[in-house]
Amino acid sequence: MAEGLALAASIAAILQITNSVISVCHGYGAAAKDAPWELVNAEMKSLRNVLQTLQPLAEQAEFASPSAGTHLPTLALLCGPRGLLNCCLDEVRRLDERLKNPSWSDSFGPKKKAFIQALRWPLNKAETMKVLDDVSRYRNILNLAITADQTTLTLEIQKLSISTNDIVLGTQRDVCLINDLASDMHADVQSTKSITLGIQLGMEREKIHRWLSAGSPDPSTNQIRASRSRQANTGLWFLKSETFTYWKASSALVWLHGKAGCGKTVLSSTIINAVLQEPQSKSEIGVAYFYFDFNDVEKQKSDKMIWSLITQLSRQSKKKLNKLEALFSFCNNGERQPDVEGLLIVLKEVVEGFDETYIVLDALDECSDREELLERMGEIQGWKLRQLRMLVTSRWLIDIKESLEPLTEPRGRICIQSSLVDADILTYVRGRLQNDRALKRWRGMPQVQEEIETTLKEKANGMFRWAVCQLDALQNCHRLPILRKALESLPETLDETYARILRNISEEDSHDAIKILQWLTYSSRPLRIEELAEIVAVNINGSPWFDHTARFPDQEDVLAICSSLVAVEDVSIKEDDSEDDKYLLQRQYGSTLVNPIQVVRLAHFSVKEYLVSKRIRDQAAATARYAIREIHANQSIAAACLAYLLHFNQHDSLTSQTLEDFPLALYAAEYWLRHIREVGKDLGPVEMLSQEFCLVHREAFINWYRLRDPERLDQGCNLNRQIARIATPLYYGSLAGVTQLVQLLLKNGADVNAQGGRYGNALQAASPEGHESVVQLLLKNGADVNAQGGYYGIALQAASWGGHESVVQLLLKNGADVNAQGGGYGNALQAASPEGHESVVQLLLKNGADVNVQGGYYGIALQAASWGGHESVVQLLLKNGADVNDQGGHFGNALQAASGGGHESVVQLLLKNGADVNAQGGRYGNALQAASRGGHESVVQLLLKNGADVNAQGGQYGNALQAASHRRHESVVQLLLKNGADVNAQGGQYGNALQAASHGGHESVVQLLLQNGADVNAQGGEYGSALQAASEKCHESVVQLLLKNEVNVNAQGGY
Known part of the structure; x- marks a missing residue:
């Protein structure tokens, strides 16, 4: 025992x-x-x-x-x-x-x-x-x-x-x-x-999935919501149609279009569920979807759509995704976000990895950068992938029509007309009459039920949304005469329906209703019901800033005011959610949130469209007062946020109970600056509140910093955050690009050159995101253009990294030292190069930037541009005298950087310009080892063809074969062995290639090495022998293979 x-x-x-x-x-x-x-x-x-x-x-x-x-x-x-x-x-x-x-x-x-x-x-x-x-x-x-x-x-x-x-x-x-x-x-x-x-x-792959999940909005909440809204047996007209069969059997694009409220989103969810539930005859089928959503800023961007599709499909894929791994590596192992071009390359890879890949995109018309979206859809369809089946929905808009018609066949364009959905609307109405608690009163009167069904079907004109609103209104008809009168006077359109709902709001509730609708229309993220209920108790005039007694006794009263214009959905943390998804939800809403949380939103896109339209402003005063203008709404929200934060104006205002007792605190802390930025020149009441918050009530400002550090939003609320690290209000205003606030603070005597914050000073804080008007204002008020400190060293490096040519020009015009040293990238030229900002590189060179100046992570600009694979920038730097063999930086030289990134055309260019193929230095010792580690077979082939020493020693892995073996790049291992790599060469972290492969648990690579004469008992490296390396990591199959090859189980060595 x-x-x-x-x-x-x-x-x-x-x-x-x-x-x-x-x-x-x-x-x-x-x-x-x-x-x-x-x-x-x-x-x-x-x-x-x-x-x-x-x-x-x-x-x-x-x-x-x-x-x-x-x-x-x-x-x-x-x-x-x-x-x-x-x-x-x-x-x-x-x-x-x-x-x-x-x-x-x-x-x-x-x-x-x-x-x-x-x-x-x-x-x-x-x-x-x-x-x-x-x-x-x-x-x-x-x-x-x-x-x-x-x-x-x-x-x-x-x-x-x-x-x-x-x-x-x-x-x-x-x-x-x-x-x-x-x-x-x-x-x-x-x-x-x-x-x-x-x-x-x-x-x-878990690290990669965490990275993808962190940057990708979750469309499953929309899918769940739309699926729940669906009445059983609706949408069958499409599922049984020839178009649906045609879509599944070909690589064609299908476009479903129709007017607002015709049920496109619910139909999208029906199609998605149908695809997910079909028996899979093929071995590999991928399904991904995305809902563009006017209620959620993160779900309105085309790059987020691509990111989300990759996240979904990569989790379903069983194949090794080399391009995804390369993108992750290129983005500093997930430390930064990829560009759209990189995402599209990966999307193509994951789509090709399935026998059939279904993609459904709903509500293209709700995308905020629709022009870019349509261009990218054209590019995706241009791949002509046999696996791809894409279906999209939208309203009929001229720009969408002009973009999608060339990409679709006539049978792939379906207009959702009244004749197609009338039966579905009738099914929906019947379902509500049977199951809606407030409408069940008519269940014992079949004739009345039929009267309701017939009237709504005839007047719906193909609009599900219209039918939904009418049934909501009929819930309040308690007697038959009142019901019949309501049926006789139904509004004809959605606009008339919404106008009637607004007019029915009581005079006492109208002021609160305006606030509620403003917040729901322009909030920066969806709001919990507890958060929305708080706004009625905020007093922007002070005395007090927040009145507890003005709160709703029942928070759900906030919903009753706006009736069918708003809707509630449950958002849950699910067991299978990634840790990043759970953390994001907790960071946004507070770690003490109850699961599930109830989120309030405008009930339909047509509601927002009506509220911000000219049509409502042309109505009678009783309706027109609810018209929402973006500037005024942001002004109102910003003022409420500041007043709410001013409530915490004592040293002990924040406690462990604060987030529970004051639900709006996190939203106000994170988004007040964003809303001020959207206000424009006229701050209105926000001006007085900004002065109170930034200049008068220091404790309120400090408590805001504890609730949300704007430079470390990922850290969430920390009531014990050290205030020694807090920067000035001017710094945070510059960081957020809030020109009006910066102007106000400078007018009140703010020190323009005060030090503090991640970027050192206000000028540098404004530069990486290209806040040109703020930079101009700071310089005009005496900001030191060459002030040192912070992450980028000086403002010029920060602006160059961001690729903001106009800001770079402005800084240079005001005396910025183009060759100033310091910061993470060493100098401005190097900062502009890894991201491929060619026009900025050109501008810096034109203004005297030293092309070979040393410093920073990449050593010189040429290495930085080579790692990023930006051929045109590399060419520009070489043309301006860059030393192709200059040593230094993380990769040692430009050729190693380009090889590690797998950029074949850049490698070719550097070799053509005299790069030493066997130059030593850097993390991986030489270019061949860097390319082998990354699994870039074509680059390895190119280097070998140009005389690379296959057995060159040095770097982390000692030689190229060990690097490829540890990273499980079997084809590269085969290529190196074919070109004379010494299978038993000693050196590097793992001593030899066999130990490296054994440590990684790569059985097929171990087998290949043994077949090519690897010494199973070779000593050296961190673990002493291959057996110890495999045993340490519990790779049983590799241990078994080594034992079969007569490994010495008694061998000593290792750490």
Whole structure:
């Protein structure tokens, strides 16, 4: 029983410390809610769940002898001195020690101790991510081990010696496969190998999926909402149509168009569900969709649509997505966002990865950059991919028509007319009459029900939305005479319907209704019902800024005021949501939110369209007063946000209860600057409130910073945020590009050159996003154009990085030093180069930029442009005297940078201009190793053709073969071996290629290397041998392969 006890004891020890870490994290959470400890806490709880599942199994297991039959053999292997359980124990113990409060704080009271705890969160972002990755890896392997044991897998990792049947199973490094059981369990081994490979691939891609999810809006909320709105058996006219069959059978584009309110969005959800529910005869079918949404700014942009499609399809794909991995790498492993061109390249790759790929895009007319969207759709259709089936919906608009007609055949263009949807409208009306609680009163009167059905069907004119509003209005008809009178006087159009609803709002509620509609029309994100209810109690004139007594006694009263113009939907954190999706929702709405939350929105796009139209302004005064102008709405929202924040004007205004007691606090803190920016020149009441907030009530300003640091929005609310890092109001106004606020603050004596903030000063803060009018204003008021400090060193570098030519021109005109050194990119020319801002590069060169000046991450501008693959910029720099072999920077030289990025045309250009193909230096030693690491086969071929030394030593991996082996680029490994790569060459992090491949768990690469003469017992590198490398990472299939090739299980070495 010794080993069973060891296993149970190991699990118990890890459980004990895991509970300690969870307890400590709760302590941090009590001090202040913030992302790092919440993420660590969640991951530790997941680990605890797995351990609690294992504990009773381990206590019952018997490991007396192999012949007796083992219950948990794979888990037993993890108990060795360097086994996974001990590694996991060490990891959680280190984490526990790092997170605990210092002993000297024991004498403090609970409040002070909590304050200290919040101040000293000891892990930076990188360390936090490493903890999450490590713990997640341990948890995944434990789950794998459970799966292995459930299939009675008895693969062992090493064998110290072979003796009798009574020998107990050894540790991870001390046993080998039991040969007499292997043949009987071959099928189980193969099954578990597949599981292992799946977990390995999943872990490698999880970081990429997290990155994609973080930048991609979730369209599933729209899909769920539209599906719930659908009445059973509606939309069948299309599903049974020839067009639907034609769409599924070809690579054609289909365009469904119709007037506002005809049911396009619900029909889109019906089509999506139909595709998802069809039996899949093909092995690979991908389905993705996107709803452009007037209620959500993030769902109005074409680049977000592409990003969302990639996110959905990449999660469904089982194939290795090389271009997606390359894009992730190019974006500094997810540290920055990709450009649209990069996204389109990846989208093409993921679409091609399926036998059939279905894409449905709803409401193109609600896209804010429709011109770009239509261009990109043309480009996508221009790929002529046999796999692609795209269907889109929109209103009939001239620009959409002119763009889509050339891309569609006549049978692929369907106008949703009254004749097509009348039956659906009737089905909907009947469903409401049967199931709507307020309309059930007529159930016992079939003749009256038929009267309602007939009237609404005849007058709907193909508009679902019109029928919905009329049924909502009929809910209030309690007697038959009143009902019949209402049916006789139904409004004919949606405009008339909305005007009638507005006129029916009581005089007492009209002021509140105007506010509610303004917020719902122009809020920067969807609002919770609790947030929306707060606005009626805000007093922009002060005394007090917020009146508790003016709140609605019942928050849902806010919905009753606006009737059918608004709708509520539940937004839930689902179990299968990514951690980033959960965190984003919690960051936006507060970590204490109840699940699900109720979000209020305008009920339909036609409502917003009517409220902002000239048509409502031409109505009688009783209706026209509800007309909404964008500037006035943003003025009203900005004023309310500032007044709400001014309510927290005392040092102790913020408590752990604040976000619960004041639901609008997070919205006001995050978006007040954005709304002021949209106001224009006339600030109106916002001017007085801005002065109060920025210049008079310092504590309110500090408390805003605690609620939301505008430079670290990802960190959420932190009531204990150190105010030593707070910058000036002028700085934050410049950062947000709020010209009116900057002008107001300068007029009131703000120090234009005050230091502070991530960018050092206001001028640099305004430059990376190209806020030209703010830059001009700051310079006019004495800003030092060459002031040093901050992330970019000086403002010129910041503007150059952003590619803002007019701002660069303005700074140079005002005396900016074109060769000033400092900042992350060293100088302005280098900052402009990696993003391919050719016109800015040209402008800087024209103004005397030194093309070969050293400094920054990339060393020189040529290396930066080469890494980005910007051929025209590389050509421009070379033409202006850039040294093609200049050494320095992360990649050592331009050729290595271009090779690592896989930019074949740039590599060709550099070689043509005399680049030394074997130049040494940089992280990867030489260009060939950089290209091999990235798996860029065509670049590897090109370098070899131009004389690259296939066995050149240096860099992280020692040689190109080791780099390709560790990254599982089998075709590159084959190419290198074919060109004379020494399969046993020593050096680098892993000592040799076989150890590198074994460490990565790449069985096929290990097999290839062994077939080409790799020494299975070669010593060296971090782990000493290939067997130790594979064992350390629990790659059972690789261990099995090495054992079959007579590896020495007793070999010593490694760390």
